[in-house]
Structures are given as structure tokens and as C-alpha cells.
Amino acid sequence: MNKSFVYDRTIRFQDTDAARVVYFANGLSLCHEAYEASLAASGIDLKSFFRGEAIAVPIIHASIDFFKPMFCGDRITISLKPTLLSPESFQIEYELFFDQDEVEKKAIAKAITKHTCIDINTRKRCNLSQELLKWIEH
Amino acid sequence: MNKSFVYDRTIRFQDTDAARVVYFANGLSLCHEAYEASLAASGIDLKSFFRGEAIAVPIIHASIDFFKPMFCGDRITISLKPTLLSPESFQIEYELFFDQDEVEKKAIAKAITKHTCIDINTRKRCNLSQELLKWIEH
Amino acid sequence: MNKSFVYDRTIRFQDTDAARVVYFANGLSLCHEAYEASLAASGIDLKSFFRGEAIAVPIIHASIDFFKPMFCGDRITISLKPTLLSPESFQIEYELFFDQDEVEKKAIAKAITKHTCIDINTRKRCNLSQELLKWIEH
């Protein structure tokens, strides 16, 4: 993608924990939601994509850095940008912002996920599908 | 509310389990999201409402019936309607539909939650706030 | 089962929400964990059971009543008892207690789940497997 995909999300009660902010692992789930929305926007059928019947694209690495806490009701924007790493793998970079901070661009959090395409029966690496390549290069 | 509040949602990968459909308890979480959206639409500040610093409105009962499975990528609509039960409590009825089924109105699932207002320090029942009464009666 | 199955659990940070107690829908997830532990104790292989490759046993109804809040670090005990409803379905009753309250038997919460056996291809009802009948009647 030449420009970032942007996803809007309100922080939900379920995202939070007893420290009253978003539970750290849910920060990555927010990013994954943005990834799903980006795939759908590109025309990829989420139901068959995530069932992974012939090939699957599991996450082999994820990392996240938090700069500010997120509270229930906060409205955030997630921008993401995928990059091809090899014929079999890609990574996605994510930046999270509060809606009102978008102009100043001070991120709440930044994250990365790395994905490798595998044959579901052998669990060996295989090439990314044409639709995924199209989504990455778009 | 004289007419139902309506909330649109796409089923996310995180909502599903190894049976490839929405994990049963997440069906209730989807309903709670609709409840939060309805409160926000009524002008209630979610951050302070769900922190529950002076009073809190915990769920004392929840039930759900499933008629059809929901898969990742499915687009659903949740309609909800709150009813006052006593000066201290209310219930919400939810109906979930697939977007394309809205005309036929065959529900995917139906749920109920019951909520009681408590003083956070004593944990004893107290009257619902004016903003909640307004939300219920609107 | 002639006597209840008992499952011990510590409330985790992830189970809680910004009201600092267990998120209501997670109360049902705690019950499902106890159900899984009970199946495993009966010799049922969880991996194949929950993949649902030929038959599946989805939850068609769930309800829960809360009497006391649960906090991170609380040690609880869940007792459960399944009952056959028809050749194709069963229900489970759950009671949750604080460990120290087990003698007095004042429940934190009570829940019910109803499960129906279906053929995964037709999604029509079919008879419960012998291993499930054995688990229910044991």
C-alpha cells in the first residue's frame, strides 16, 4: 500500500482491565482488527481467509510499545502499512493515535506483526497468494 | 427508549474460537458493546460511567440464546431496548441479526442483561442517575 | 455425574475490567473452563472434541446470576453438574464460591449452559456420543 490504511475504533469496557486502561495484549488485538478491516477493504473474504483451509498466514512475531494509556470511551485511529519481507512473508507496522491528536501525530502506541504463509497440511512455508500480494503492493 | 437503538459490528477473528464461530461468552460482549454505543449516543461519558467512582451499575444477570452461528467477517446488527425495573435497576433486551436478514428479521441470537445501581463504597443499592433514567425513557 | 466436579481457579488481571472486578461475560468463560477440565478428567480428548470435525456440541443457551464481585487474585472454586435433557442435548449447572466460603456455601454466582449435539456438515441435531453420555451419567 502506497499510503496507510486507517481504522477508527472506540475503546470498549471489555478492552480494559482493573488498572482502568486497555489491557496490554488487547493493544495488539486492536491492531489485528485494523489488519482485518484493511484486508476486507481490499476485497479479501475474511471468513475463508481466517479459516485457513488450504493455506494460513499465522503471526510469527508481534511487538508493541506503549506511550500513553487508553481508557474506556477513548476514540482512537490506527494506521497500518504492510511490507513484503520475502515471497512467503510480510510485516505490518501500526501506529495508534487519539482522534484529537491526529494533527500533532503523537502516537499512543506503535506495533509490528510478522506473518508467514504456510501450507496448512504440511505446516511448511509457501508463497503468499496473489490477493495478499495485491493487498501489500496496492 | 421508544424505539430500539441499533449498532453495527463486523465479527472479528478475536471473537471466534477453534469451532470457527463466535465463542459463546463473546456473544454477550457484542451486546455490551451495543449498550456502550447506546449510552454514548445519549451523551453519557463512557470513561467516567464505567470507572464507577461514586456509583456503579454492575450486571447482576445475563442470558443469551443462540439460533445461528456467527463467523469471522460476518456483518451483524444488534438492536437493544432498555426497560426500567425499579428505581434502582433496569434490563436490556438485545436482538442480533445478519445485515442481509434485517428485512426478514430472523434473529441470530437474543440476550438480556439486568443492571443494578450501587454505591461503590457501601456496595448497597441506590437510585439510578438522572442521565440513566433519561437514556432509558428516551 | 452423581457428584459435582470441582475446579479451582485464581482470578487473573485479564478477567477484570475498568470497574476492577471480573467482566460479566468472563464469568461464563470461567464456567466453560470448569466444563473443559471436567471433560478432560473424564478422559475426553479436548483437542478433537473442540475442533468439532464430525460432530460439534455448541452452546445454545447460557445464563448467569452474580451475587458478589470477584477481584484479581481471588481464589475461587467452581462446582458443576451436567444433566441429560434429550438424546441430543444436555445442560450444566455451575456454582462459584470463594475458597474460604466453601463451608458456608454462599455462592458468588450461579450459571447454566445448554448444549446441543449437531452434525457439523448438515448443522442438524444428532445423538450425543457415548463418551459424552458416560461423562454426564458418571
Place this chain on the structure above:
Amino acid sequence: MNKSFVYDRTIRFQDTDAARVVYFANGLSLCHEAYEASLAASGIDLKSFFRGEAIAVPIIHASIDFFKPMFCGDRITISLKPTLLSPESFQIEYELFFDQDEVEKKAIAKAITKHTCIDINTRKRCNLSQELLKWIEH
């Protein structure tokens, strides 16, 4: 800790997603459970620790690498080792193994979390408590 803390866990249905393996972000939640168990074993009261009333110890960085998929019913062992980074922060390294692989020590996944102590009112950094230092150095 001079030697690693070890935590045993069975993979639950709720941990999985429609690809039939543990949802990636839940891999980090498993690690956090091990962290909580380690704190409790050291005598730290989880309820007050995670409420974060005066000071809190939020996670500012998390990363995880997956080498093998985890399925519902799998029995795993998580070993963790905390290290002091500064008077105000520490990191924890985690390794996940299948129970049967513990002799061979081929990890399923490896993860890191970094934690910084803050004053909850100012949200500025402050020194780790004595009980946390004791837990790290034990």
C-alpha cells in the same frame, strides 16, 4: 530470581481462534498469567498490586515470537525470569514449552515484557517498591 519461576497451564477453548490455534495476542496473556502467579508465590497481594491505587507498573513494551502452534487441551509450561533495568523498571523473559518437550527444551514461543513503575496521580516514573525488588532479586 536466581532460578526461573515455572507455571503450568492447559490451553483453553477461549484461548483459541478460528484458525484452531491460540490467538496470537493470547500468547502474551498466558505470559502475564505466569507473571501474576510468580508475584503471588513471592507473597505479593495481587488485588492491591493490580488495582494500582498509589503506584502502578504498566507494561511499556511487549514482544513475542512463535515457533509452534498451540491447540486447545495442550498442556504447556511457562518459565519466566525478571531482570532489573533501572531503579524504575524491569523486564521479564518468558519461554513456553509443551509439557512433554521440557527435557528437549524446544520452545513453543519466547516473549519479553518491560514494566515501568509510575506514580498513579502524576503518571511520572518512580522507584520500584521493596517487594518488587525482592521479587526480582530473589
